[in-house]
Amino acid sequence: MEENVMEPDVSAAQQGSANAWETVTAALVSPGSSVSEESLTESLALLNRHGLSDFLGGWLLETLQMRLTVSVVPEFWSGLKQPENELEEKDRAWVLLTAFQTLLDRLGPFLDGLERLGAWQDKGFGGLCGSGAEGLHERAFTIIRALLLFSPPTVLQERVLEFYSRTFSVHMNQEGEAGEAEDGAEAGGCPGCGVPPQQCWCQEALEQLQELSHILSRLRLLEWVSSEAVTSILHKLIEQRMEQHCRGEYERSFLLDFQEWLELVLGWLSRVFTSETNGGCPVPVPSAASSSRAGQPASTILQQWRCHMHQFFCRIYVNMRIEELFSIIRDFPESKAAIEDLKFCLERTNQRQQLLTSLKSAFESRLLHPGVHTSDILTVYISAIKALRELDPSMVILQVACQPIRKYLRTREDTVRQIVAGLTGDAEGCSDLASELSRADPVTLEMQESDDEGSDPEEWTPDPTDAVTDKTGSKRRSSDIISLLVSIYGSKEIFIDEYRTVLADRLLHQLNYNTAREIRNVELLKLRFGESHMHYCEVMLKDMADSRRINSNIREEESRLGEEEQPPLSLSAMILSSEFWPQLKEEKLELPPLVCQAMEAYTHRYEKLKAMRTLSWKPHLGSVTLDVELEDRVLTNFTVSPIHAAIILHFQDKSSWTLEELSGKLGVPKETVHRKLALWQQQGVLREEAGGRYSVLETGSSRERLERSVMLIDSDEEGDSNTTTQSEQREEKLQLFWAYIQAMLTNLESMTLDRIHSMLRMFVATGPVVTEMDVNELEAFLQRKVREHQLMFSAGVYRLPKSN
Amino acid sequence: MKVKIKQWNGVASWLWVANDENCGICRMSFNGCCPDCKVPGDDCPLVWGQCSHCFHMHCILKWLNSQQVQQQCPMCRQEWKFKE
Numbered sequence: 001m002e003e004n005v006m007e008p009d010v011s012a013a014q015q016g017s018a019n020a021w022e023t024v025t026a027a028l029v030s031p032g033s034s035v036s037e038e039s040l041t042e043s044l045a046l047l048n049r050h051g052l053s054d055f056l057g058g059w060l061l062e063t064l065q066m067r068l069t070v071s072v073v074p075e076f077w078s079g080l081k082q083p084e085n086e087l088e089e090k091d092r093a094w095v096l097l098t099a100f101q102t103l104l105d106r107l108g109p110f111l112d113g114l115e116r117l118g119a120w121q122d123k124g125f126g127g128l129c130g131s132g133a134e135g136l137h138e139r140a141f142t143i144i145r146a147l148l149l150f151s152p153p154t155v156l157q158e159r160v161l162e163f164y165s166r167t168f169s170v171h172m173n174q175e176g177e178a179g180e181a182e183d184g185a186e187a188g189g190c191p192g193c194g195v196p197p198q199q200c201w202c203q204e205a206l207e208q209l210q211e212l213s214h215i216l217s218r219l220r221l222l223e224w225v226s227s228e229a230v231t232s233i234l235h236k237l238i239e240q241r242m243e244q245h246c247r248g249e250y251e252r253s254f255l256l257d258f259q260e261w262l263e264l265v266l267g268w269l270s271r272v273f274t275s276e277t278n279g280g281c282p283v284p285v286p287s288a289a290s291s292s293r294a295g296q297p298a299s300t301i302l303q304q305w306r307c308h309m310h311q312f313f314c315r316i317y318v319n320m321r322i323e324e325l326f327s328i329i330r331d332f333p334e335s336k337a338a339i340e341d342l343k344f345c346l347e348r349t350n351q352r353q354q355l356l357t358s359l360k361s362a363f364e365s366r367l368l369h370p371g372v373h374t375s376d377i378l379t380v381y382i383s384a385i386k387a388l389r390e391l392d393p394s395m396v397i398l399q400v401a402c403q404p405i406r407k408y409l410r411t412r413e414d415t416v417r418q419i420v421a422g423l424t425g426d427a428e429g430c431s432d433l434a435s436e437l438s439r440a441d442p443v444t445l446e447m448q449e450s451d452d453e454g455s456d457p458e459e460w461t462p463d464p465t466d467a468v469t470d471k472t473g474s475k476r477r478s479s480d481i482i483s484l485l486v487s488i489y490g491s492k493e494i495f496i497d498e499y500r501t502v503l504a505d506r507l508l509h510q511l512n513y514n515t516a517r518e519i520r521n522v523e524l525l526k527l528r529f530g531e532s533h534m535h536y537c538e539v540m541l542k543d544m545a546d547s548r549r550i551n552s553n554i555r556e557e558e559s560r561l562g563e564e565e566q567p568p569l570s571l572s573a574m575i576l577s578s579e580f581w582p583q584l585k586e587e588k589l590e591l592p593p594l595v596c597q598a599m600e601a602y603t604h605r606y607e608k609l610k611a612m613r614t615l616s617w618k619p620h621l622g623s624v625t626l627d628v629e630l631e632d633r634v635l636t637n638f639t640v641s642p643i644h645a646a647i648i649l650h651f652q653d654k655s656s657w658t659l660e661e662l663s664g665k666l667g668v669p670k671e672t673v674h675r676k677l678a679l680w681q682q683q684g685v686l687r688e689e690a691g692g693r694y695s696v697l698e699t700g701s702s703r704e705r706l707e708r709s710v711m712l713i714d715s716d717e718e719g720d721s722n723t724t725t726q727s728e729q730r731e732e733k734l735q736l737f738w739a740y741i742q743a744m745l746t747n748l749e750s751m752t753l754d755r756i757h758s759m760l761r762m763f764v765a766t767g768p769v770v771t772e773m774d775v776n777e778l779e780a781f782l783q784r785k786v787r788e789h790q791l792m793f794s795a796g797v798y799r800l801p802k803s804n
Numbered sequence: 805m806k807v808k809i810k811q812w813n814g815v816a817s818w819l820w821v822a823n824d825e826n827c828g829i830c831r832m833s834f835n836g837c838c839p840d841c842k843v844p845g846d847d848c849p850l851v852w853g854q855c856s857h858c859f860h861m862h863c864i865l866k867w868l869n870s871q872q873v874q875q876q877c878p879m880c881r882q883e884w885k886f887k888e
Contacts, residue, residue: 569809578817579836621815629806696805
């Protein structure tokens with residue numbers, strides 16, 4: 001420089017511009033140089049004249065790039081890595097900060113140069129190098145980022161992560177979230193920085209954080225260096241917190257808690273990202289249009305982070321709850337809070353499909369296998385209905401997710417019976433259905449067409465996209481528990497029939513003609529199923545009332561008789577309208593003459609009471625209360641079935657019987673007699689002797705059951721139904737169709753299965769018996785006929801055998 | 805041993821003493837009721853004609869009301885007279 005100044009002669013112009021270049025470049029990269037403002041202006045003007053100022057920007061960037069490659073970047077990395085692993089966390093933080101501090105110091109001159117160049121350009125000196133001052137800045141920072149972070153060793157992320165985690169826990173600690181930092185608390189140290197209190201560097205850490213943020217934002221590296229670390233810290237913490245607080249905890253809503261917590265976290269984020277505003281950093285805030293990330297106002301960045309965190313929270317929460325959904329459903333009314341939270345979050349994340357898939361498979365693996373009792377499946381299904389209709393008012397989730405349950409329940413034989421038992425409140429532990437039945441505003445199961453007018457077309461909302469497309473629109477998608485259960489089989493007739501069976505059993509088993517509860521149930525069911533369907537049940541209940549009246553009538557008549565005409569035993573009857581009751585099991589039983597006489601007498605009186613009507617007794621049904629007096633003991637008020645009574649009455653006449661004799665006398669198969677004798681053996685009244693003889697035990701040896709005065713029917717009979725089972729009934733019904741089928745085949749020679757099915761449906765009048773007939777059921781029936789050689793099947797058609 | 809029966813609760817079903825199972829008019833069972841009725845028995849009784857045919861009371865009354873000229877038993881075409 002000195003030399004140039006001393007030789008101003010030859011090619012002065014060239015020399016002058018070279019001088020001017022030197023002056024200017026020196027001023028750009030070393031701000032401390034003693035070049036005066038005037039000579040600088042002069043030099044600039046000179047360069048400008050020669051059109052050289054355009055190259056200033058390029059030169060500056062070139063120099064920056066070179067300097068970075070050669071010294072600054074290697075120095076930065078070695079500075080960061082240098083002290084290997086033996087340092088304390090606190091020192092590592094310090095090293096991190098120092099490395100960046102050095103970086104800033106090294107690059108400082110260039111940054112100032114850039115400033116200057118920009119300023120000159122604004123003043124009109126120096127050509128614009130392409131994109132102007134701001135463009136130059138952009139490019140300079142791009143170069144820095146590119147060279148520095150081209151292939152960053154993991155150590156940077158590790159250090160940054162560690163440092164941020166620490167400052168995070170310090171921050172949270174200061175904001176009153178103590179106890180969160182688990183490592184500090186257990187060592188008895190400062191909950192913020194995890195070291196003994198006397199060495200606490202919380203405050204220091206926060207200051208370092210501020211400084212680091214400051215440096216990074218000056219270098220416009222903040223987003224690049226911190227985003228990843230911050231994101232992973234936040235994700236980890238949210239997940240961790242969720243695991244600690246929410247997992248398995250369904251009875252409390254966590255949304256607000258988390259909202260508050262997120263606000264605290266945002267406080268920390270603002271420390272990380274907004275240092276330029278309070279740090280007094282000279283970096284000019286460029287116009288939003290020209291900068292993409294680095295220069296955005298702090299509030300915007302924070303806003304973005306807030307959204308991001310919220311979104312992330314929702315997703316994690318939904319993930320966790322989806323995993324737990326089965327348990328949540330099982331606990332339903334208690335887990336309502338969790339369902340509501342989930343609903344809120346699910347609306348913000350696109351995870352319905354995931355939820356459906358996961359819930360379906362949870363049902364399949366945890367519920368729908370042979371090890372689960374039908375009533376338990378029903379209980380879960382009911383909870384699922386309740387829970388999912390909260391979760392998704394459009395009922396689509398309910399419909400789709402519970403499809404496997406419904407399908408499975410269809411394969412269980414006792415489903416209908418369990419549901420009916422639930423409805424009538426018989427099932428233990430399953431009071432939901434009974435209370436549902438007595439709800440104030442029942443949904444009738446009749447198709448309601450009037451709904452169309454009721455709803456406002458403006459309020460129509462389309463179905464979610466995952467809805468199953470079927471003919472039933474969203475309106476039909478019922479949320480009513482009873483309608484859903486009843487529709488498992490697609491027909492309410494099956495249910496009503498089953499209910500009738502259950503009702504018949506109950507009425508036949510109870511002896512006091514007390515029907516208040518049954519009447520209430522029937523009335524409630526009438527609201528659901530409609531009057532006409534419950535008509536049969538009403539007649540059954542009426543029979544009860546009529547029987548009671550007739551009994552008291554006949555009783556009164558008897559009491560007017562003289563002493564010697566009194567009937568030998570007190571007989572009361574339950575008189576049924578046979579057409580309206582389910583088919584009762586027909587069993588033969590010859591009752592002792594004494595009882596037969598009483599029954600005849602009763603029938604006689606009944607015939608008198610009701611002209612042209614008579615009674616047909618079902619000897620095996622009913623119950624008998626009796627006392628058995630033995631030599632040394634008495635069994636009193638013993639309630640047994642008629643066959644038990646008949647057996648013991650025979651022993652009164654003759655104290656020893658063989659099984660054959662009894663069987664002949666009673667008209668009942670030997671096996672049955674043998675089974676029934678067990679009760680009396682249990683009671684110690686009878687004893688089996690050698691040669692299959694039974695005899696009375698007049699003097700009881702030590703019988704511990706003696707004191708029990710009332711003993712109910714023996715175990716093999718407990719809960720024995722008096723009505724034929726559903727499958728027996730269906731069998732019989734199909735048998736009824738056999739005549740039709742034969743006639744059809746005689747006329748039409750051969751028919752396919754479908755044809756037979758549709759013909760039957762067309763012609764066979766609907767009676768009280770369910771006529772819902774499954775093709776499969778029909779096929780099974782026909783196949784059996786084929787096996788029995790009553791039918792031939794070939795080439796897809798059925799025909800009658802030729803010989804017929 | 806002595807067995808003392810205190811109470812015997814039997815079960816029986818009632819039925820009409822008629823020479824047929826179904827009503828010749830509505831083809832429903834006598835032990836059920838005519839199509840217009842809901843409750844069998846007292847509320848839907850049977851009646852006998854002098855020709856010994858019997859029907860649901862409601863059924864035969866409907867039939868007789870629909871006959872303008874002569875009141876005949878729908879089964880045997882004899883003049884219908886209620887059996888006393």
